[in-house]
Amino acid sequence: MITASNLHRSYSIGHNTIEVLHGLDLHINKGEKVFLCGPSGAGKTTLMYTLAGLEQPQQGKVLIDGTDIYALNLKKRALFRNKTMGFIFQNYMLMPELTALENASLATAVAGREATEQVIALLERVGLGNRLHHLPNELSGGEQQRVAIARALAHNPAIIFADEPTGNLDSRNGGQILDLLFSLAEEGGKTLVTVTHDASIAARGDRTLIIRDGVVANA
Ligand SMILES: Nc1ncnc2c1ncn2[C@@H]1O[C@H](COP(=O)(O)OP(=O)(O)OP(=O)(O)O)[C@@H](O)[C@H]1O
Ligand SMILES: [Mg+2]
Known part of the structure; x- marks a missing residue:
């Protein structure tokens, strides 16, 4: 699925x-948690x-489900990304002036009542049913990361990328966030690619790729 x-x-x-x-070469199968x-x-x-698809390499190719993403023009690549992928960033990257519900709704392709109900269901699932109308600065770090997870999943992407999703959280909160991410990914048969420093966290995945000297050192 990712080559x-x-x-x-x-x-x-x-x-x-x-x-x-x-x-660097790698291959990640559909549904794998790497x-x-x-x-x-x-x-x-x-x-x-x-x-x-966010940073064009100087050489080489990335195929997602057979699509050579850097062969697409910028607009098509952005559309492809929005359809296929969700992102979770280390520092949450929520819009400060938008509520939890509005932030989580950002990536949904369609507006309207049905979409809103789906996003509310997702926020309930991540334990924020009673925080829908809070602004990011009215939420704890773990709560903000839950909003970011809901936002990444709201458009039902096949692939989720998460960069140190637990990096700013204490180990208990981090563990809970990871459990949540894993169960949501498993339920949806999603491919999950997670960056972490933490070897004990990495042990929970299907596979760990160690990046060293610009290549996958354990390929
Ligand atoms: N825009 C940039 N301009 C110049 N150098 C950069 C840029 N982005 C990253 N680098 C350099 O590339 C290297 C890799 O950065 P990258 O952020 O990918 O590392 P990382 O493995 O994610 O590190 P960390 O675990 O600290 O997040 C670093 O040495 C960094 O200084
Ligand atoms: Mg990094």
């Missing part, structure tokens, strides 16, 4: 060039953004 081949990505600052992805691990600065976030 990356020969990904290259480097950044130049002044005279220095940092090779982040260095001919963790991306590796030291800080190894390129986990860069890889996730590249797989998700």
Whole structure:
């Protein structure tokens, strides 16, 4: 379902060039729950953004369900992404002026009562039925991350990308968030790609890919 081949990505600052992805290959099957691990600065976030169509590699291809996403123009790629993928970011990335319900509704393609009811059901599922009209700054970190999970799932994407979804939470809250993410992904038969530093968290996935020196070190 996700195939990356020969990904290259480097950044130049002044005279220095940092090779982040260095001919990286990977394959992730439909429904698999995969963790991306590796030291800080190894390129986990860069890889996730590249797989998700957000950051064009300098070389290489990403195929999602057979579609070569960087062969699409920007507009088609954005549409493809919205249809196929959901994102959860480390720092939640909620819109500060929107309520929990409005934030979680952002990615739903259709508006209207039915869509709103679905998003409310999802927010209830993540334990926020009584926080629908709260603003992000009226929610705890764990609650904000639950809103972000609801937002990522609201349009029912086949793939969920999560970058350190528990990075800002204490271990109890982090564990609960992960349980929730896993059960929602399993129920929907979704592919889940999660970045983490934490080896004990990664042990819960089907597979861990270790990113080191710009490639998957344990391929
Ligand atoms: N826009 C950019 N410009 C220049 N260098 C960048 C840019 N984005 C990332 N880098 C560099 O690329 C390397 C990989 O960054 P990346 O964010 O992918 O690492 P990471 O594995 O996610 O690290 P962490 O675990 O700390 O989040 C880092 O050395 C970083 O400094
Ligand atoms: Mg990162």
